[in-house]
Amino acid sequence: MIVLPARNEGPRVGRVVAEVRRILPDVEVIVVENGSVDDTAEAAARAGATVLRSGPGYARALRAGFAHALAAGAPWVVQMDADEQHPATALPGLLRALEHADLVVGSRFLGAPGYRIPVHRRTAIGALGAWASVFAGQRLSDVTSGLRAWRPEALAALVADFPEDIADANLLVRAVRRGLRVREIATPMRPRAGGRSMHAGPESALFALRMLVLTAHEGLGPRIDRAPPRVGVG
Numbered sequence: 199m200i201v202l203p204a205r206n207e208g209p210r211v212g213r214v215v216a217e218v219r220r221i222l223p224d225v226e227v228i229v230v231e232n233g234s235v236d237d238t239a240e241a242a243a244r245a246g247a248t249v250l251r252s253g254p255g256y257a258r259a260l261r262a263g264f265a266h267a268l269a270a271g272a273p274w275v276v277q278m279d280a281d282e283q284h285p286a287t288a289l290p291g292l293l294r295a296l297e298h299a300d301l302v303v304g305s306r307f308l309g310a311p312g313y314r315i316p317v318h319r320r321t322a323i324g325a326l327g328a329w330a331s332v333f334a335g336q337r338l339s340d341v342t343s344g345l346r347a348w349r350p351e352a353l354a355a356l357v358a359d360f361p362e363d364i365a366d367a368n369l370l371v372r373a374v375r376r377g378l379r380v381r382e383i384a385t386p387m388r389p390r391a392g393g394r395s396m397h398a399g400p401e402s403a404l405f406a407l408r409m410l411v412l413t414a415h416e417g418l419g420p421r422i423d424r425a426p427p428r429v430g431v432g
């Protein structure tokens with residue numbers, strides 16, 4: 199199952215749903231919307247997605263989508279952005295990698311250099327990645343990537359006390375420290391295709407600061423070295 203959190207992605211979300219369905223024709227696509235002032239929900243439904251509404255914010259949208267996927271018994275769950283940043287052609291590779299991991303992250307920084315990320319943003323992502331890697335005890339190159347593939351039992355282990363407002367680096371550190379096998383694979387990405395980034399305003403500095411604190415907090419929690427029971431990825 200694919201989970202696309204979306205706010206004000208009306209011009210883009212339909213194309214994302216269609217692109218996903220070209221690559222994986224039978225997959226169910228869930229768009230989790232809140233707070234849009236455009237036709238995001240209608241455009242998603244027209245393209246064939248199931249539309250859910252959630253509480254405000256990206257993390258709550260993700261949690262609602264994950265809870266839905268778990269209740270539906272999805273054999274795997276991929277979260278993607280609805281702004282055309284993540285190519286659907288990456289999906290088969292992510293799912294293959296999930297055969298040997300509990301969580302696979304698509305990383306912009308492992309393969310050939312892709313789209314140009316503004317220097318201040320690249321620096322912030324790099325610093326956050328270094329910080330998270332220390333607390334996770336393993337190298338994580340792209341901790342803010344919104345392209346992640348999950349085994350359902352890994353999600354189930356995290357969704358009950360899923361972070362309320364931020365689910366980026368902090369969630370990866372939590373996953374590693376709870377004994378989940380977290381892998382990254384190189385994934386070419388594109389800049390968002392229009393609209394407004396959730397990290398566009400001055401509040402993005404506060405967001406980064408809060409993520410540093412939450413990430414450290416996760417890193418100071420207990421470490422569990424046992425992996426959860428595994429089932430095949432269908």
Ligand SMILES: Nc1nc2c(ncn2[C@@H]2O[C@H](COP(=O)(O)OP(=O)(O)OP(=O)(O)O)[C@@H](O)[C@H]2O)c(=O)[nH]1
Nearest residue numbers: 203204205230231232255256259279280390395396
């Ligand atoms: N439901 C919901 N979705 C959101 C919210 N904020 C962001 N999103 C969606 O989450 C995804 C990621 O947000 P982006 O703004 O693209 O964040 P980003 O990818 O880190 O930033 P860019 O690189 O500039 O695209 C997009 O599909 C957004 O539409 C929100 O408050 N609610």
Ligand SMILES: [Mg+2]
Nearest residue numbers: 279281283390
């Ligand atoms: Mg984006």
